[in-house]
Amino acid sequence: MAKRIDVSGLSAYYGTHKAIDDISMTVEPRSVTAFIGPSGCGKSTFLRTLNRMHEVTPGGRVEGKVMLDDENLYGSHVDPVAVRRTVGMVFQRPNPFPTMSIFDNVAAGLRLNGSYKKSELNDIVERSLKGANLWNEVKDRLNKPGSGLSGGQQQRLCIARAIAVEPEVLLMDEPCSALDPISTLAIEDLIGELKERFTIVIVTHNMQQAARVSDRTAFFNLAAVGQPGKLIELDDTERIFSNPSVQATEDYISGRFG
């Protein structure tokens, strides 16, 4: 549970277009690392290289190394399907399986990984929904479709689905950008609880959110439209927001960007 991510010399391409250039960073276990930066700077692309989702996009290609403790995710013998089972992901728009019940949504990943006894499954689903602070709201309607929940509840359902398989790392790609402020607060509280068990990486457009939830913050930027995105700096969140060491970071955070 909860492994260190060590990225070195990572570049990602869409066809011939280089989206991110030569990124190296370390993400500590049991911490929250936030990625901030302007649109198109490659922070989402970079996040998707951490569970090998980038290569699902037609033309998607990655160079470099991502070490999860001592295993290279891009090693030649590594199966991307297995990577995604250890590195969970939550997306920008809540995407529960619309044809599945709430219970089946949470159990979906478990059923992919192997066969469980009904009682085991019940326990894990309950534990995961409790872990996602959703249990009390849905315990009486586990057999109802997940698409009937509110947006914030759906997103917590997706988090429950992701943590049910006990991943090492949890990636979140702007998990609150489609949610109202109250649902956002619920997710942020949840992130604070989850970091005790998982390594969490979150992409966000909301700098207050990055300041609230994360221990470390990485600022990404691009020189111009069409240029690859780069990691400008990664530091403790407090330091990034009070006294960043690069001028571009300060410009972005104080709104003097562009």
Place this chain on the structure above:
Amino acid sequence: MATTTPDLPRSRRPKGAARPGDRIFSGLSRGSGITLLVIMAAIAVFLTYRAVLAISQDSTNFFTTFEWNPAGNPPVFGIAVLAFGTVVSSIVAMVIAVPIAIGIALFISHYAPRKLAKPLAYVVDLLAAVPSIIYGLWGAIFLVPYLDGLNQWLDTYLGWTYIFDKSSDGVARNLFTVGILLAIMILPIITNVTREVFLQVPKMHEEAALALGATRWEVIRMSVLPFGRSGIISASMLGLGRALGETMAVAVVLSPSFLISGHLLDPGGGTFAQNIAAKFNEADEFGRDALIASGLVLFAITLLVNGAARWIIGRRKEYSGAAA
């Protein structure tokens, strides 16, 4: 949006339905809708009127009689054999065509490299462009002799299932062959519609499965097929509609007889459309009314099938993913 109108030039401001373009278009579309209803009503009235004329003169039960002799004295005709042949050949066609069509659609939408997917989709479209009489001729001249071998094999190894037990000799001009031919004919429509539906599966649903560590097949099982379920049913019903009403290909291939046999490989049988095509030219006024009565039954069966499909699709609407 009220806030944006002041910026528009005066001549482009919306003024309700008062503009001539709006009125003409709404009139045209309303007229088209009404025309459709009038046509449907006219067909229904015509079919029912002529059918009642015929059935009231029938000396036997219209639904259970194994004979077609409206010119006799007294007239004797019934649709039992036609209903059986139509339904059975269509079922055979569906059983063969639907899985293959889903397979082709999945291959084109999710497996084939783009360079191969485009030409393959084009070939499927071509298959739809072949006229049914050509399918009939190809079936009668090419398929029937080849199927003799297959029929022998089915008889030998699957004869115990009863339906593949060949109890009488003769070439393969039977309902099974008709079913195979119909399957080929309805393959393109089912493939095309399901392919379109599979291509519309929202990326976020597929990514949800991928991110959980699903393999390609598991993504299809968890995201693509559930999302496409109602589309698959609609596509199958479109295909079934064509199979039920197919005329020329069946008329050319089948050697018709007024017998019902559960042995699909035995020659003979008949379908509504085939029977009408075969008898219409030689029939007198009353004979034609009798054929029209059988046509009305086919119409009713088609309606029933469509209604059933809508019911199946509507039954699990909250799970359909349409809301997401």
